[in-house]
Amino acid sequence: xxxxxxxxxxxxxxxxxxxxxxxxxxxxxxxxxxxxxxxxxxxxxxxxxxxxxxxxxxxxxxxxxxxxxxxxxxxxxxxxxxxxxxxxxxxxxxxxxxxxxxxxxxxxxxxxxxxxxxxxxxxxxxxxxxxxxxxxxxxxxxxxxxxxxxxxxxxxxxxxxxxxxxxxxxxxxxxxxxxxxxxxxxxxxxxxxxxxxxxxxx
Numbered sequence: 001x002x003x004x005x006x007x008x009x010x011x012x013x014x015x016x017x018x019x020x021x022x023x024x025x026x027x028x029x030x031x032x033x034x035x036x037x038x039x040x041x042x043x044x045x046x047x048x049x050x051x052x053x054x055x056x057x058x059x060x061x062x063x064x065x066x067x068x069x070x071x072x073x074x075x076x077x078x079x080x081x082x083x084x085x086x087x088x089x090x091x092x093x094x095x096x097x098x099x100x101x102x103x104x105x106x107x108x109x110x111x112x113x114x115x116x117x118x119x120x121x122x123x124x125x126x127x128x129x130x131x132x133x134x135x136x137x138x139x140x141x142x143x144x145x146x147x148x149x150x151x152x153x154x155x156x157x158x159x160x161x162x163x164x165x166x167x168x169x170x171x172x173x174x175x176x177x178x179x180x181x182x183x184x185x186x187x188x189x190x191x192x193x194x195x196x197x198x199x200x201x202x
Contacts, residue, residue, distance in 0.1 A: 001160040003198045006098055009166035010109035013185050015087050015123055022082040040066050041076045049112040052136045080115055090188025094202050099128055101201040107132040108151055110141050131155050143174035
């Protein structure tokens, strides 16, 4: 079955995201920063915002648990854009080429609804997809197979005709379980090579 539809992840595929871009400004020592991210503003805590929890609620919960870190916790939300230094230039260019050629493009992203709206305002190309499945809106997060099915069923897509692109291997494997072809993203050049092999513009 030929691939004629491309489905992107957003964070670390189209735009760079890492809380360390912010917290290296706020900590004098790398070890202290890593301890804060491992124990206070953890990946698991952030994932709940991706699942739909509001940022005000999330910050209040952390501040109640770690009042000594209140300014650092509030910075996670208030200075979120400093965690996102810009687009991943090569991949954004690939997206633009696909759009210009009329290739159906979609996205599935683990993202809070609040922050995704901010990201779309800052990066207008995030509005150019035919549809975006945002985890915070659906109450589902990758790698749950159900979030991939939301995209497929809502848009009448055939899984085997879709190429899904994600920087997380577990998310790639989950896409494959629902029948999508998947690309584990490492860099734009490797992605472009696979797209060309599939007969798609890059």
